[in-house]
Structure formats: structure tokens, C-alpha cells
Amino acid sequence: MKKLLVVLLVSFLTVGCKTEKSEGVTETPSSSEVTTENDKTEKQNDGLIAIQGNYLYVAQDNAAVLQTSSEMYGIVINDKIKELNAQVDPLKNEPYDMITITVRGKIFKNEGAKDEWENKIEIEEILKVSRPETEDNDVIKLGTK
Template sequence: MKILKIYMQNTTMKKLFFISLIAVAFLSCKNETKSTEATGSQVSAEGPERTAKQSDGLTLLKGDFVYYDGAAVLQTHANIYGVFVTDKMHELEKLVQEYKTAPTDMIPVEIRGKITDQKDDKILWEHKVEIVEILNVYEPKKEDNDVVKLSE
């Protein structure tokens, strides 16, 4: 009988221990979520912490630019954008001429622009961009020149 009492006490203690352990773990997770929200460590894209450049609706794009035969294209690591032919696009074309060795060379650039997916009669690419600001034009790296020329 004495052994049964000790066993019952131990199983009751084990149950209480596991229940309290689960309760502490659950409450700790709940407090962690509250503390993250209370400190405000998550910055919203629409919050007041945004700078003026982040609030102007423009997107920063880095990629390879080419303008040939009346059509302009910007190829980023994720997408290919048809570029609207505007004064800024012509300004960018003048800047990239310095680095071109052939008319179809793609030159690395960094721009800010307005992205749209609206239908256009001239630009048939799904994604389109209007260049608003030219940030940088980079000299192409020799090892990135992977164009195969079939004839001279």
C-alpha cells in the first residue's frame, strides 16, 4: 500500500510537472509575440519610417540595358522589362554609348522608375518601366561577355 501511495504521488507530480512545463512554454511564446509587437521591431513598408525616396512610388532596378532599332529593354536578375522611349531613356542611351563596342551590347545600369503591366501597342513585354532617375552606369565586366558572334 505504501508503494502505491508513493507511485501515485510520483505520477501526479510527473503530470503536474509536464502540465506546468507546457503552460510555461506556451506562455513564453505568447509573451515573445507581444514583446516583438510592443518594441516595434517590425518596420512596415507603409510606416512613417520610410524615406522620401521610398514613398515616391518608384522602384530601384539594377540590370543590363540595351537600346537597339527603336526598342529598349532592361534585363534584371528576375525579370525583363520593356522600357518606354522617353527623354530619360535617351539620356541613359547616351551614357551607355561610352561602354558599347557593338550596337547590341547590354550595359549594366542602375535606375529608378515606374513599373507597369498595362497593355501597350509598341512594347509587348509583360513588364514595362518608365525611367525617372538614372543612378549609375557601370562598365561591363569582360568575363560577363558571353555573346556568341556567328559572323563579322
């Protein structure tokens, strides 16, 4: 008797939990979810790489770097850097504070320059700018108060 009751209960639950699709209503995927023939989104097929790291721009040298956990990248100075600096500057306490960013861009080898970074990145899209964590600040300041 208990087995029959358990079987009926399980069958009622499985039948009752099925989702019904309403007719005439179709969901359209957003532009970032539209897939191509290789089951990749359009953003995945554009050749850009998403990368996160600590960003530093030095205005007097007109130079910028991106430090990830395993690599340092020189950044190509373009209009996106001006836009990125406008977002980063309010978060800085000191001129040489590094701000955590997430960007999409093209990474390439820096050929011909011996005094620059081995790899460079040209930023095409800014995804996220984060306030720096205060506990990761390993800066030692010298001087008098």
C-alpha cells in the first residue's frame, strides 16, 4: 500500500511540475545572445578579448599599463583611454594609484621597441571600473609629515 502511495505521489509531482509554453509568445534573444553558425555570440566572434587587471595612466609620460595576475601590458593611447581616465580619476587618492578595470580589446606583440612592454593591448570597450581595495595597498610612503 505504501509503495502504491509513493508511486502515485511521484507521478502527480512529475506531471504537475511540467512547464507549459504559451502559444503565440516567443522570446527574442538580446543582441549579445544571438549566436552564429559556430554557437558563439557576436561579441565572441569579433576577435576582442575580455581582460581584468590594475590600470595606471601617467599623464606626463602619456603612458598607460594594465597589470594582470600574470602579465603586464602596455596600452595603446587612443580615445578610449581618455574616456577610461574620466571614469578612473575620481577613484584615485594618489596620482599613482592603480584602479581595477575590466575591458575588451586586441592584444598583440610589441615588436621593435626594446624599452617597452612585450605585449600591448588596444582597448575597444570598457566593461567595468572598480574602486580599489584598501587592504591591497602595499605602498610605502617616505617623507616628513
